[in-house]
Amino acid sequence: MPRLPDSALRDALIERMRFYRDLGLTDFYRRAVPVIEPGAEAELAPALAPVLAGEVESHDPQTAGAPSEGGLFAEELAIPARRSSPAPPAALPILTFEERAAALKSILDDIGDCTRCALHKGRNKIVFADGSPMARLMFVGEGPGADEDAQGLPFVGRAGQLLNNMIAAMGLKREEVYIANVVKCRPPGNRTPEPAEANTCSPFLFRQIDVVRPEVIVALGATAATYLLGQRQPLAALRGRVHSFRGSKLIVTYHPAFLLRDPRQKKEAWADLQIAMRELGLKAPARA
Numbered sequence: 001m002p003r004l005p006d007s008a009l010r011d012a013l014i015e016r017m018r019f020y021r022d023l024g025l026t027d028f029y030r031r032a033v034p035v036i037e038p039g040a041e042a043e044l045a046p047a048l049a050p051v052l053a054g055e056v057e058s059h060d061p062q063t064a065g066a067p068s069e070g071g072l073f074a075e076e077l078a079i080p081a082r083r084s085s086p087a088p089p090a091a092l093p094i095l096t097f098e099e100r101a102a103a104l105k106s107i108l109d110d111i112g113d114c115t116r117c118a119l120h121k122g123r124n125k126i127v128f129a130d131g132s133p134m135a136r137l138m139f140v141g142e143g144p145g146a147d148e149d150a151q152g153l154p155f156v157g158r159a160g161q162l163l164n165n166m167i168a169a170m171g172l173k174r175e176e177v178y179i180a181n182v183v184k185c186r187p188p189g190n191r192t193p194e195p196a197e198a199n200t201c202s203p204f205l206f207r208q209i210d211v212v213r214p215e216v217i218v219a220l221g222a223t224a225a226t227y228l229l230g231q232r233q234p235l236a237a238l239r240g241r242v243h244s245f246r247g248s249k250l251i252v253t254y255h256p257a258f259l260l261r262d263p264r265q266k267k268e269a270w271a272d273l274q275i276a277m278r279e280l281g282l283k284a285p286a287r288a
């Protein structure tokens, strides 16, 4: 059989990936993982059976660089390896403060002096989390920056100052909420975490969520939203509604670093936080 030129092969491959994507298969990292909405299985073409069974190898995507937040398509971001994380155990017991603290400590111990992905090469400190194990509200960011890497705490730089203000505007103290990131080591130059990095690290975040079991999670920015929800959607399509994630309600808003670059969007972010407050039964404190 005559061999097709490389460009034709490439075009055919791109075409095929688009076809899978149109069917809702969004993972082309490592292996094709089924990404099907509940109840949609029956509509999928039988030809996709080997793909869904994980029998077809797929290809590493070329991911784009740093995200711009507004109108961003998650396609431009690191692509998650799965559409949604495994569900938490069905009936998790309500844990006491001591039990949660111990469970979080054991996650930290499991992380250890982590070398599971390349991010360890440039890190000073692992940034595990900050805040209360009993928190009703959890914020999830993308990954540590320079200040966080130096101090070993999330959101302590300029974006952290703004996050503190956002928390205060909700009538809460930083110590009352729980703050963590998709990746626990600083990506070089504060770039977006690569899929392999985020997928290696995010299981630890999911375990933290299962221990804290916050009523509401606020995903700060497209990377957090993408890796928590596993949805390749523009941030605008994910904002303004209540999602559900591992038993918690999840609300998507802009990353504070983006709000520092474009303060006009703060109003929009406040509208998102008000959704979180409504879900938590909180009222904004009266302004002095």
Ligand code: URA
Residues within 6 Å of the ligand: 141, 142, 143, 144, 145, 148, 153, 154, 155, 156, 157, 159, 160, 181, 257
């Ligand atoms: N940006 C993040 O996403 N997380 C941090 O901890 C700091 C800045």
